[in-house]
Amino acid sequence: MPRSTTPTPESHLPLRPLELLVLAMLAEGDRHGYAIRQAILEHTSDAIEVEAGNLYRHIRRLDRAGLIEESGRRPAADLDDERRRYFRMTPLGKRVLAAEMLRLRALVRYAEDHAVIAPVRS
């Protein structure tokens, strides 16, 4: 149920921390809710442990904003034959995620320039 009237990516910025995480975790491919939680755990060194209610509240917001959408129900690979609802990023979602990441990269650069963290030499 997308309700956004201004589809420019920048109008969605900045993302809330958990929205950013959910979007980022969908970059790898479609996931169902519990899989999103597990991916977040993995990529934050177990620091962010999100629970159902909170997660789906954010999924709902992202869905309404048109950044993600349902990609259908299908059996989860590792769980017998229970059906799970999967979510995927919309093209708009991908642009918003990219815009947010660029914003973050600028922030990381700033920190590097001021010797807060060592710059990555590539």
Place this chain on the structure above:
Amino acid sequence: VSTGTRVPGEQLYGWLLRLYPRSFREEYGADLLDFYRDRFRAAVQERARIPLRFWLRVYADLFTSAIAERVSEWRNPVPSTRDIDPGESAMFSSLLQDLRLAARTMLRTPGFTITVLLTLALGIGANVAIFSVVNGVLLRPLPFAEPDRIIQLAYQDEPATLSEPEVVDLTRDAKSFTNVGAYSFSDATITGGEEAEGVRMARVNAGFFRVLQPTMALGRGFTADEDLPGRADVVVLSWGLWQRRFGSERNVLGQQITISGVRRTIIGVAPQNFDYPSAAVAVWTPLRMNPDSLWGRANHYLRVIARLSPRATIASADAEVTGIKARWATAYPETYDADNPLVADVKSIRDRMLGSTQPYLLALLGAVGFVLLIVCVNVANLLISRGEARRRELAIRGALGASGRRIASTLIAESALLTAAGGGLGVGLAWPLQGLLLATAPGSIPRLAEIRIDARVLGFSIAVAILTGLLFALVPLARAGTSALGSLGAARSAGQARGRGTRRVRGVLVISEIALAVVMLTGAGLFLRSLTHLQQTDLGFATDDLLTMKVRLARAAYNNTRAAAFIQELTERVQQLPGVQHSAALAWTPIVEGGGNWSVVSDAMSPTVISQTPTASPQQVTPDFFATLSIPLIRGRPFTAADREAAPLVAIVNQALARKLWGGADPLGHRLRVFDAPDGWATVVGVVGDTRADGLTEPAPPIMYFPHAQAAQSSYFTALTMTLAVKTSGSSASLVAAIKQVVRELDASVPVSDIRTMEEVVGSSIASHRFTALILTGFALLALLLAGIGIYGVIAYAVTQRRYEFGVRMALGAERASVFGLVLREGLVLTGVGLVTGVAGALVAGRFLRAMLVGVGAIDLMTLGLVSLFLLVVSLLALALPARQAIGVSPTESLRSG
């Protein structure tokens, strides 16, 4: 909906999803359940047992996100999608429906509802009120920075206090402390307003405020410089005094106030809740130890507090102080007796302040918890009886297609509604109950001003209400699970068997009620017994018709001679007042004020060091003292007006001191002196009876009495704060004004305060005991009432159930007496089992009360016997009614209606 196998807790989780707004539930309810299942299985895989943390996280998330979603929905409404299957919709919308139905049911049976609500409100209200006291006194943080880093240092035995050189040494040597504070109390008079005001004053060193670090309302504490002799006179005011005398003016700093004749500059105002070392303290002034001429090492008069340095613990500080103490013993053998060492005792300031109050409050909290348990049992009982009455209704609803789960959720909604309403009423009731508690609470309980209903108390009430709801809903719910399955037809035929099952459950409930009541009555009984013991304690002096009040002379206006003359004149003039039999003055009030513990030397000994001398409490009195307090003169003579300043020094000893100093020999004519006063030899002219001057629970201390007029020579100093004791004939109310008038005529600047009868003085010393006994008794009687109602309810219900049976028995020729006996027997079996269980429980509970009991053991057969008898009588009364009903059954009528 999902197809997977169910996991534990899923149903409850699913039910609670109703907390989310409908649209959210419709969209994601199933996903949330899937998530829950995955999460649960993963948690099980990780460990065999699901940790508490899992449940906390899952439900905390559910509640918070549901609230958050509702808030965002409310701010940003979404139309609900209707295209979902009707079953799911019904499930989600049924919560509201359940609540509506429950409300209707409650309104339809107002008698039942009111009974349940009142019972719940009483139980919850009493719990909240008691908890608010526990919270204020024990749980609210002390008004100091990092209170758990503050310790109090004392000696384990008398004297608990330290001396000036000891404090100086500690401040210099102890690495465990960042600051050491020392203080002592004294009385002071504030003049300059319309009326002189007597207050308590704490004399504190510069370390005092640095140790406690209160957030000052205005200004600051004392600097090290201000604590030196000869510096400007400064003072810190209490919040209360600041309000009272300065109308909370903010520009009070720098103003002057005259305290005991000294003009002092106000440099700070303590925060509102700062009541250290006592709530009575109105001013803090610098202690001003003179580093060049400290008082003697054996002159113990300072109380000591300290702040632990970052790495120190109470144990390490205790070890260090013990080490320092050992060095003193070697360095000053004349002060410290190697055979009888003073043991240093480091305790957290919290333990010192609250340690004596804590067990009483916890006993009350325990008791009020028991009341709540009984309330739950009673409400469960009521719900069961109502459940039985509604069996038919539920069966009809079942027959019409309501699922068992649906019916159960109706019952849950009812319990929830009852709990919410009862809890709300209970919290409302907590306010007046708390007021009642505060009005009866003894002033000796510390931090009474901290007691209020705050967020934590409200949180506690909600937790208690929810717990209560769960407890009392559990039993009927478990039973409804089976009842709902019964069809309409089966309901009737199964009635007999089900009735028996219900009776068994209710029997167990009644047994537990009786057992709880026995425990509570026994606890209350033990307290009442020790209270009686205390009240019957022979004090050694008469308290009736004895009026006491404090008179404070300012040092600036009264030297020793003038003070003695004033006190003598005062007692003589009061003696002349009509209605006065005797009047006397004494330096400290027995029971509530300590007389101190001074080293004394008799002519029968030749001590070289102070540690070898015996100790006794010195008391300064005027001639008529022994007659005024009716203390028996055993040998010799009392003091007379002739024992004045220039006359030979005399003393009177009590029997305890006579024994201590001269053994069996006749003390008359012997001499004694306080240590360090080589010229103070006083001749013993009389021996008087012992008095329990240190309190009702303490043995009579050895006391040496000196004439007030000679005290400067025989007892170091002449006391300036004296207690005036007046033996009246009959009512003393009109005398107070006359006595005050006499004082005013003598010197209008002398304040009169603490006007109390001696009976009040004695009563105040056992106030916490009386308070606890009073409240415990109240709770126990409430428990008894509830248990009585419980047993009545069960038996009355059983009688109704068995009307048919009784009818048949009597139609077949059974005697009325045998039917009566049948009913009684059934009830008495329950009572008996309850009594036995309760006595066992009381024996266990008694162990916790032991430390608070005086003159009665934790296992007191008399109390147990009386309690059992009492309960038996009450249950017989409760049984007599239904038993009479049973024999009133008309055989024909009961057969017809059966």
